[in-house]
Amino acid sequence: MLVAIALFPRVTALDAVGPYEVLQRVPELDVVFTGENRGEVRTDNGFLGLTVDASFDEVPAPDVVVVPGGIGTADLLGGGPYLDWLRAVHPGTRFTTSVCSGSLALAAAGLLNGLTATCHWGFAEHLRRFGAVPVQERVVTHPDRRIITAAGVSAGIDMAIQLVSLLVDDVAAQATQVYIEYDPQPPFDAGHPGKVGAAVMERVGEYAKARP
């Protein structure tokens, strides 16, 4: 099976690399990083370059699609090669998935019409503009529509483990989890706005302004 992770300028690196790191462990899955053009794309802040190895026209029939989010998502939503490719390949996939604001791209491509979906907490309400129904869940799975959306950034890891259980089996999913030692022990219980106080959210606002 071929997994295509679709990059774009100003992507959030962990949105893409979290799922990649889980999925690449499974020998039945090959992973290709695709995008409009071959070559380097830079992440949201420009600090990291990731390579697009195959342009969209070289990846016409992936079995799984992963759409990461990032600041650059905003530039995709008006239409163009990225959404065209999503619309073209989705009918043939086993699962079309997103992480973070990537669900806005799925929605803008018309793939989430009437569906519940999740997104980074900061962007979830925008899903309504494109006919989707935002819900605050870590991962939302619609097996009948072959669509899976994950919440912000790090949620792609949880999503990908679940995806392996759907594509292969539960033993495979757990094997990927122990392989990447995903036994999370964050030093704080601060992973969602509902879990932190005003001082933390104020700091997030400052950081977002300083480094958009």
Next chain:
Amino acid sequence: MLVAIALFPRVTALDAVGPYEVLQRVPELDVVFTGENRGEVRTDNGFLGLTVDASFDEVPAPDVVVVPGGIGTADLLGGGPYLDWLRAVHPGTRFTTSVCSGSLALAAAGLLNGLTATCHWGFAEHLRRFGAVPVQERVVTHPDRRIITAAGVSAGIDMAIQLVSLLVDDVAAQATQVYIEYDPQPPFDAGHPGKVGAAVMERVGEYAKARP
């Protein structure tokens, strides 16, 4: 403050990108991906290219160093530019850190002599060869020696959040956590060999053999 993430051929992407995604949110921190030579390095299986933006001689005085792990770690341990750079810059850092088998590189550079340290569960015992004392912890911090080691692959996220609390403050650390929505909900409790059965470990063995 400058954070240098030191890449090498056959690095594990999430080891590097997990900490990057946390640290890059903090405006006080700039991040540079460094390595022996500028240009692309490919990850352990070759599926992803990451860009080295500055060679080691261009990064002589980083404030923080992050050493990821990966299959390619084995090629570093005999000595060469990577270990030479670690030895040269460590005296000037605020923290020199590692993720996964990256702690073997710190140890081979002589930075873990007599210290407890952690590592990916599959490689922890190798620490002894280089004078370190392996312990099964998610993150091991030695503030007096300015050394922090993290367990396998995904543990770099936990490590980096803790690092932000040391470099800035707890509010900053929690701000990065909520920003990347690190509210882990793995679908299984399978993050460590002690938590899974023989069938899962057998599958890990098969996967490691099929895709080393």
